[in-house]
Amino acid sequence: MTLDVAAVRREFALLSRMVAGKPIHYLDSANTSHKPECVINAMSSFMRESYSPIGRSSYSLATEASDVYEAARTKVAKFINARSSREVVFTKNATESLNLAAQSWGRANLQPGDAVVLTHMEHHANIVPWQMLAKEKGFEIRWVPLTSDFQLDLSSLDQLLRGAKAFAFTSMSNVLGTINPTRELCAAAHAAGAIAIVDGCQSVPHMATDVQQWNADMLAFSSHKMCGPTGVGVLWAREDLLDSMPPFLGGGGMISEVRLDDFTCAELPHKFEAGTPPIVEVVGLGTAVDFLQGIGMNEVRRHEMELTNYAYHALTARYGNDITIHGPVNPEMRGATFSFAFRGVHPHDVSQVLDQHNVYVRAGHHCAKPLMRLIGANATARASMYLYSNESDVDALVEALDDVSSIF
Amino acid sequence: MTLDVAAVRREFALLSRMVAGKPIHYLDSANTSHKPECVINAMSSFMRESYSPIGRSSYSLATEASDVYEAARTKVAKFINARSSREVVFTKNATESLNLAAQSWGRANLQPGDAVVLTHMEHHANIVPWQMLAKEKGFEIRWVPLTSDFQLDLSSLDQLLRGAKAFAFTSMSNVLGTINPTRELCAAAHAAGAIAIVDGCQSVPHMATDVQQWNADMLAFSSHKMCGPTGVGVLWAREDLLDSMPPFLGGGGMISEVRLDDFTCAELPHKFEAGTPPIVEVVGLGTAVDFLQGIGMNEVRRHEMELTNYAYHALTARYGNDITIHGPVNPEMRGATFSFAFRGVHPHDVSQVLDQHNVYVRAGHHCAKPLMRLIGANATARASMYLYSNESDVDALVEALDDVSSIF
Amino acid sequence: MSNLEDLYREVILDHYRTPRNKGELPPPATCTEGANPLCGDEIRIFLDIADGVVRDVRFSGHGCSISQASASMMTIAVKGKSVADVRAVAKRFKQLMTIEEDDGKVPADIRLGDIEALQGVVKYPVRIKCAVLGWNTLLEGLDSART
Amino acid sequence: MSNLEDLYREVILDHYRTPRNKGELPPPATCTEGANPLCGDEIRIFLDIADGVVRDVRFSGHGCSISQASASMMTIAVKGKSVADVRAVAKRFKQLMTIEEDDGKVPADIRLGDIEALQGVVKYPVRIKCAVLGWNTLLEGLDSART
Ligand SMILES: Cc1ncc(COP(=O)(O)O)c(C=O)c1O
Numbered sequence A, B: 001m002t003l004d005v006a007a008v009r010r011e012f013a014l015l016s017r018m019v020a021g022k023p024i025h026y027l028d029s030a031n032t033s034h035k036p037e038c039v040i041n042a043m044s045s046f047m048r049e050s051y052s053p054i055g056r057s058s059y060s061l062a063t064e065a066s067d068v069y070e071a072a073r074t075k076v077a078k079f080i081n082a083r084s085s086r087e088v089v090f091t092k093n094a095t096e097s098l099n100l101a102a103q104s105w106g107r108a109n110l111q112p113g114d115a116v117v118l119t120h121m122e123h124h125a126n127i128v129p130w131q132m133l134a135k136e137k138g139f140e141i142r143w144v145p146l147t148s149d150f151q152l153d154l155s156s157l158d159q160l161l162r163g164a165k166a167f168a169f170t171s172m173s174n175v176l177g178t179i180n181p182t183r184e185l186c187a188a189a190h191a192a193g194a195i196a197i198v199d200g201c202q203s204v205p206h207m208a209t210d211v212q213q214w215n216a217d218m219l220a221f222s223s224h225k226m227c228g229p230t231g232v233g234v235l236w237a238r239e240d241l242l243d244s245m246p247p248f249l250g251g252g253g254m255i256s257e258v259r260l261d262d263f264t265c266a267e268l269p270h271k272f273e274a275g276t277p278p279i280v281e282v283v284g285l286g287t288a289v290d291f292l293q294g295i296g297m298n299e300v301r302r303h304e305m306e307l308t309n310y311a312y313h314a315l316t317a318r319y320g321n322d323i324t325i326h327g328p329v330n331p332e333m334r335g336a337t338f339s340f341a342f343r344g345v346h347p348h349d350v351s352q353v354l355d356q357h358n359v360y361v362r363a364g365h366h367c368a369k370p371l372m373r374l375i376g377a378n379a380t381a382r383a384s385m386y387l388y389s390n391e392s393d394v395d396a397l398v399e400a401l402d403d404v405s406s407i408f
Numbered sequence C, D: 001m002s003n004l005e006d007l008y009r010e011v012i013l014d015h016y017r018t019p020r021n022k023g024e025l026p027p028p029a030t031c032t033e034g035a036n037p038l039c040g041d042e043i044r045i046f047l048d049i050a051d052g053v054v055r056d057v058r059f060s061g062h063g064c065s066i067s068q069a070s071a072s073m074m075t076i077a078v079k080g081k082s083v084a085d086v087r088a089v090a091k092r093f094k095q096l097m098t099i100e101e102d103d104g105k106v107p108a109d110i111r112l113g114d115i116e117a118l119q120g121v122v123k124y125p126v127r128i129k130c131a132v133l134g135w136n137t138l139l140e141g142l143d144s145a146r147t
């Protein structure tokens, strides 16, 4: 059974929006994804019919809402094959998840002389939290370099990991599309006695995730990139690790006792969910997970691989040396995210011209400045696709690029 | 022009929900408020028609969405009479806002020997973040006591503030309903050389707010208590203060430059908004602000004062000494939040019986354990009202309490 | 009158109004504390154990009718029983409360008697925590008495 | 062909393709750096100021067509002008870009000439930052030259 992209697209009202009388081509899904009707409806109906505080109040409306909220946690836990839903902490976005990892686990475990290993293809969200903490704690940050074909250069990994306490890396690059060998990287971290923290923002929405098969220690991802609402992210971590970590944000819901001189923490996962959580958003995320699983993550991946293949050939066949795609060639080794340089035209100008054709790509550094510096670009244009993208989106991109040539 | 509560109620679909064939009486608005149709619709239509990443991408859809997002910031700034929208930082909830204040301002400014002054009526959200930081930094926390009529006891305030660096207090108690003299408290803080951090969670939704008139330094509040969506909160702070504060969460959007060895911060307010913000929720909050301002905050306050008066008299007239209301008597000095003890029956049992009559009150410690200890209760039942509450809600409460008497 | 008869059965209200074995036991009896952070309920269980038998038991603290009645009924059910039997009763009770599955390990002759009146609680999930508070604290007490 | 003629006017593309005064000036000329974090554009402005007159100016760095063309046209507009006049031109330009209000303080005889071709940028708000990058850096340069 293959993904029926026309049927999928009908679920996404925004994709049939017309601008200046012409259809739009949204090619910025690595940034954020659109929302299917089922998610929008789940949120609206919940607010109209069932909205209530969760956890804290005991009347029937509140119990009902708490059940829906906790059911969403269970869905998310199953989606990534977590051992237990106690391992699933809801945050506001993946950035908060990674900051939680750094501030809570990191502040408790890192000292001068220690090292944290990152890679040259990390998003700022997996760099800056470590830099902030390193300033305070004085540990070292080491960087895994890249090969010329946009893979992690693992030749000196064991050396880099020597004495490291954590290895934090992305499972898929948001610029290059490169899919990293997450399972092997986790094993390498463990062999060196480090924990493995996976930034799953770009892979979790696009392919099946199994934290047990990876043998990862933590995983961060965002709802808004996987058909879910904004305002909610996830930190998954091994239960014993979460148990050992000090709290991150303090407030209601995360405590067991508060006296004038001290407080004690609540049980997992509440210990890490201070304050009123994004109740409606978590409900929406639960529906997004149902939606994705209804289609099947392997189908999503297959569709994107086909589209990747189609796009790669369409772009290079038409523009040859005029286009440089920063990323692996083989669709098996990459996601449907294309960063490219076009005939020396500045990416800002490229995206401006494409915009005129309702082709929406992102231009800039994609929150990965160290990587940009490495590939020698100040900015790139990036076209990224998802389960609802189709060949006509690719064709529109190819066609519109021709207009870039005609102006510049 | 007075508030037309029947008209207001028509905006809130949930309030006309029937449970077991009978209308519901939602009396837990101090916990979280329901959402008017305009807010639900603003969120749905935004997701269906205009959803897009903000800030980072430059195509027209993204620019459009950024404009709506920033317009909401301006609305919030005007709502509290901030000098500039650069002073408005979007967080995930008021709890995060207060943790931001503690972790960013506090970690940079507090040393052993310093003091932070809190009050005995604070919510855990304005206690635990300071306790967490005090453990790390070794400063002292001092507590403003209460008078027997549930006001802050200001007789020794100047002494408590001596040498303090910050005074963090709630503008309205979420348990007692007490409205604190925020402007005077800010002045007292400043006279002692301390900054004034206001927890506005309970007052901002219910009465007009003017941070300039208060002369406050920071203000935290939550969208979900003021007709807005979950998943978004606000930290307002004076621009020069925000400018002087180190970043809180690190990641995309909050940086200006990232190199392997360091990063620099973006301008306000982006410096404090790491990662993809709660885009749809901010749009919803903007609509909630429009909704509240359409009615007028003075009208909201007047309505709630009338209801407070009505409820106070209805409860005491019927139950006399059988009911103890923990909070001020005078409706001018309190919000529409009633914590009470009823004939020695445990609050959990009270709320259980009330639930059977579709009267939804909260039972527990209301995230204010130090206050509970002070008033000598382990828990209270709490009925709290909002602009959509009416006399029939109060009548239902009074009636249902009779059933508590009959069982216990 | 509401239809809460299922929850607030007469026997429960009786134990709530007139708790049995409420009070304390002096050392060497053990004292174990338990709390329910959600509603603020707190309980202490005093156990006098000798030769593998719970010779005496008391409870103190404060809480709602369900937690108080459950603790009171619990003291009657365990007093004079062997530690092994007490554990079996506790397990059966948690099965009744649907928070433990019936793994067939509790002997068939272990009966709950009056305590079964608490099964109405199952319809009110938040109250299950109230009902088991005393029992969990009891089990902790047994554990600490052993060591 | 799209209708971007408003944005990418011929004179702009000409300055982009053949930037004027691109390069560096040796000390004692001042060098001021500017950047647009959103798109990664970076610019450096070199200023040789004597007796209150901008005797020479150069720019280097990289950026999109709008930022490059704007900087190039800017160098022509300011070279040989008094610092006061340069400030007035910059102010007028920012008024054109709608990021400063016309407070009537810029003398009427200060004209922008070719630079007015950039007014099409106003329809594309994100690009305004590109257009003013060189000008803001110029103003910073004037400030630092004074001190
Ligand atoms: C006075 C007060 N402060 C802080 C909070 C915390 O707000 P939130 O849960 O939205 O973070 C609340 C509400 O729970 C409150 O009533």
Ligand SMILES: Cc1ncc(COP(=O)(O)O)c(C=O)c1O
Binding pocket: A030, A031, A093, A094, A095, A096, A123, A125, A126, A170, A172, A173, A174, A199, A201, A202, A222, A224, A233, A367, B252, B274, B275, B276, B277
């Ligand atoms: C690889 C990667 N990590 C982290 C993030 C941050 O996610 P968010 O902005 O949702 O916090 C993103 C997306 O922006 C990303 O692509």
